[in-house]
Amino acid sequence: MHIASNLPGQRLRTSVLHNQLPPPEGITIGLVGRGIASSLSPLMHEREGARQGLDYRYHLIDFDRLGLEDAHLPAILAEARELGFAGLNVTYPFKQAVLPLLDDLAPDAAAIGAVNTVVLNGARTVGHNTDCWGFSESFRQGLPDVARGRVLQLGSGGAGAAVSQALLQCGVKHLAIYDTDPERAVALAARLHRLLYAEVEVVTELAAEAPLADGIVNATPVGMTKIPGLPLATELLESRHWVADVVYFPLETELIQLARGRGCPVLPGGGMAVYQAVRAFELFSARKADTGAMAATFQAAIEASAAAQ
Structure with missing residues (x-):
C-alpha cells in the first residue's frame, strides 16, 4: 500500500x-x-x-x-x-x-x-x-407488539440519525435522545421536529430517563468487536424494558446478552x-x-x- x-x-x-x-x-x-x-x-x-x-x-x-x-x-x-x-x-x-x-x-x-x-x-x-428502512423492517418483525410510548435512544451519529427516524415512523410517541456530544443530539432533535413534527427531546442524565422509558435502543458503536462494553450502566436496565441494538458484529453484544439475561424482549442488529x-x-x-x-x-x-x- x-x-x-x-x-x-x-x-x-x-x-x-x-x-x-x-x-x-x-x-x-x-x-x-x-x-x-x-x-x-x-x-x-x-x-x-x-x-x-x-x-x-x-x-x-x-x-x-x-x-x-x-x-x-x-x-x-x-x-x-x-x-x-x-x-x-x-x-x-x-x-x-x-x-x-x-x-x-x-x-x-x-x-x-x-x-x-x-x-x-x-x-x-x-x-x-438504507439504514432507516432496514431498522424499520427489522423492528416491525422482531418487536411487533412492544410499548412505544416513550423510547430512550443512545447515540445521534450516522446510525442514530437513521434509527431515530425509523422509530418515529414505527409509532414511537416520545423519543429521548442521549449522546456524549449533546450538540449533535440537539441538532438531530431539531431536524426530527422540523421534518416529522415529532415529540423529541435531548436528555443528559441516563439515570433519570431510563426509568421512564418503555424501550432502549443502542445506536452507538459501543458493543462492536473493536469497542466492547455497555452503552449504559447495568443497573439502569430493567426486565420491563425492550432493548434493540444496531451493532451486529458481534450479533450478541454485551447489551443484548445483559437484556436477555434479565428477560427483556430484544432485537439484535442482525435484522x-x-x-x-x-x-x-x-x-x-x-x-x-x-x-x-x-x-x-x-x-x-x-x-x-x-x-x-
Whole structure:
C-alpha cells in the first residue's frame, strides 16, 4: 500500500484499491469504515450476486487495517470512482463525514442527514440511506407488539440519525435522545421536529430517563468487536424494558446478552444488517434482491461462526 501526502489544498492520493480493479461487465463494491473485519456484507452481497448470475465482488476497505487517517476518505472515494466501482457502503465513523464529498443526495439521505450507501454512476456520486428502512423492517418483525410510548435512544451519529427516524415512523410517541456530544443530539432533535413534527427531546442524565422509558435502543458503536462494553450502566436496565441494538458484529453484544439475561424482549442488529444490505444490493445492481436468500446467508454465517468458537 502506498499513501502519498500532497501539498495543502490538494487531494490525498492512494493506491489502496489498485489490486481491486472491477472486472469487465462485473460489479465491484466496497465497504468503507473502521473495525469492519467481521462484517458479513461481503458474503451477503456476493452470494446474492452469484445467485443472480452476476460477477459481483465486494471488498472491505478497513481504515484501521490499512493504517489510513480519516482525512483519506475523499481519496478513497475518488479512487473507487476512477477505478469503476459501482458503489460503496459506508459505516462507522463516516456516515456523516461523507456527506460533503458527494454530488447529490437521495431524499432519504437528505432527510436523515447520513449516508450508508453511495452509488457511483459515471462522474456523479449519489448518497442514499438504507439504514432507516432496514431498522424499520427489522423492528416491525422482531418487536411487533412492544410499548412505544416513550423510547430512550443512545447515540445521534450516522446510525442514530437513521434509527431515530425509523422509530418515529414505527409509532414511537416520545423519543429521548442521549449522546456524549449533546450538540449533535440537539441538532438531530431539531431536524426530527422540523421534518416529522415529532415529540423529541435531548436528555443528559441516563439515570433519570431510563426509568421512564418503555424501550432502549443502542445506536452507538459501543458493543462492536473493536469497542466492547455497555452503552449504559447495568443497573439502569430493567426486565420491563425492550432493548434493540444496531451493532451486529458481534450479533450478541454485551447489551443484548445483559437484556436477555434479565428477560427483556430484544432485537439484535442482525435484522437491520440484512435489510439494509437488501436495499443497497438493489441500488448497486439495479436488480431485485431475494430477502429470504440474503437472510439465510447471514444466518448460516452466524451459525458457522458460533460453531467454530
